[in-house]
Amino acid sequence: xxxIILDRDGVINEDAGDYIKSADECEPxxxxxxxxxxxxxxxxxLVVATNQSGLAxxxxxxxxxxxxxxxxxxxxxxxxxxxxxxxxxxxHPDEGCKCRKPNTGMLDAIxxxxxxxxxxxxxxxxxxxxxxxxxxxxxxxxxVRSGRGRITEAALESELSPEExxxxxxxxxxxxxxxxxxxxxxxxxxxx
Numbered sequence: 001x002x003x004i005i006l007d008r009d010g011v012i013n014e015d016a017g018d019y020i021k022s023a024d025e026c027e028p029x030x031x032x033x034x035x036x037x038x039x040x041x042x043x044x045x046l047v048v049a050t051n052q053s054g055l056a057x058x059x060x061x062x063x064x065x066x067x068x069x070x071x072x073x074x075x076x077x078x079x080x081x082x083x084x085x086x087x088x089x090x091x092h093p094d095e096g097c098k099c100r101k102p103n104t105g106m107l108d109a110i111x112x113x114x115x116x117x118x119x120x121x122x123x124x125x126x127x128x129x130x131x132x133x134x135x136x137x138x139x140x141x142x143x144v145r146s147g148r149g150r151i152t153e154a155a156l157e158s159e160l161s162p163e164e165x166x167x168x169x170x171x172x173x174x175x176x177x178x179x180x181x182x183x184x185x186x187x188x189x190x191x192x
Contacts, residue, residue: 001045002185003121005110005139008050008086010126010147011174012036012072019054023067028075029146035178037081042182045114048086049106051129056092085113102132107139124177128152128159131168135160141168142177
């Protein structure tokens, strides 16, 4: 399985400092929906793993979250692709749950749902907590500069070891990630 795990806010849709609270506020980053669709059409399995503490904070309810995810899923489908699943952590950061990134509960759930390992799966995020969750599970780590990615990139060397930093590939956005993954996949097929 060619698995790609995507963070949501700042990777697929524009991030908002005061949370995305409705489908209307959930605006895709230019090119992100097309990138997901291209990867899906090429046989990649794309899933989302997103912290959504706005639920616990009472900023939106489950119906709002489902509407946001229906919007993103629908947009991908309009471009001929598919998001296979969206996993989310609804908890407040103070709750100490196992699913909120940098913890690995959502990645564990992805493994169980798809009966696979996320080790070596491509994990795309814009925040340190995304990278830390992926590091723990042995994912191939991709940092995008969209969302909070530039801030994260500037802080990497002070937050992670040189060995951990060496495991991270940086791209401008999800379009560039798709270009890279599709080229690498095509190269693998040529070698076979």
